[in-house]
Amino acid sequence: MPAPTRDAPVVHLARPHRPVLVAGTLGELAGPTTGLVELPLRLWWGPRGTFDLGEPTMLAWMYENVLREAIRVDELRAYLDGSTLVRVWPVLNLPRAVRAAWEARHPRLRHAR
Structure with a gap:
């Protein structure tokens, strides 16, 4: 990745040729907090696409996939x-x-670690 200049912001890549998508604010993230969530095939192509948010491991697994795979803010x-x-x-x-991309935009996440 080329070094950033004053005119070119740092671009973090989720994978080669694909920049990480970061929400503008944490407040705009108003997805479900309980129950079962089924991710679309675009975000999760594994055998079980339903995640029980009441199970911490499944919740983390779903969040990891959405953060890596999302290409639209919606x-x-x-x-x-x-x-x-x-x-x-x-x-x-x-x-x-x-x-790095999420912590650069939302320092609150960096402090949560």
């Missing part, structure tokens, strides 16, 4: 909740670029 808004994201942030297994 996907972040539909499946993530800002307060829940802050709470589970320390335990999420994320690529360094995804974590």
Whole structure:
């Protein structure tokens, strides 16, 4: 990745040639906080696409996938909740670029670790 200049912001890549998508505010993330959530095939292509948000491991697994795979802000808004994201942030297994992009935009996440 080229070094950033004053005119070119740092671009974090979720994977080669794909920038990490970050919500503008944590407050706009108003996804479900309880119950069963079924992710669309675009975000999760595994055998079980339904996640029980009452189970911490499944909640973290769903958040990790949405944070890595989302390409539209409406996907972040539909499946993530800002307060829940802050709470589970320390335990999420994320690529360094995804974590760096979200923490750069939302320092509150960095402090949650």
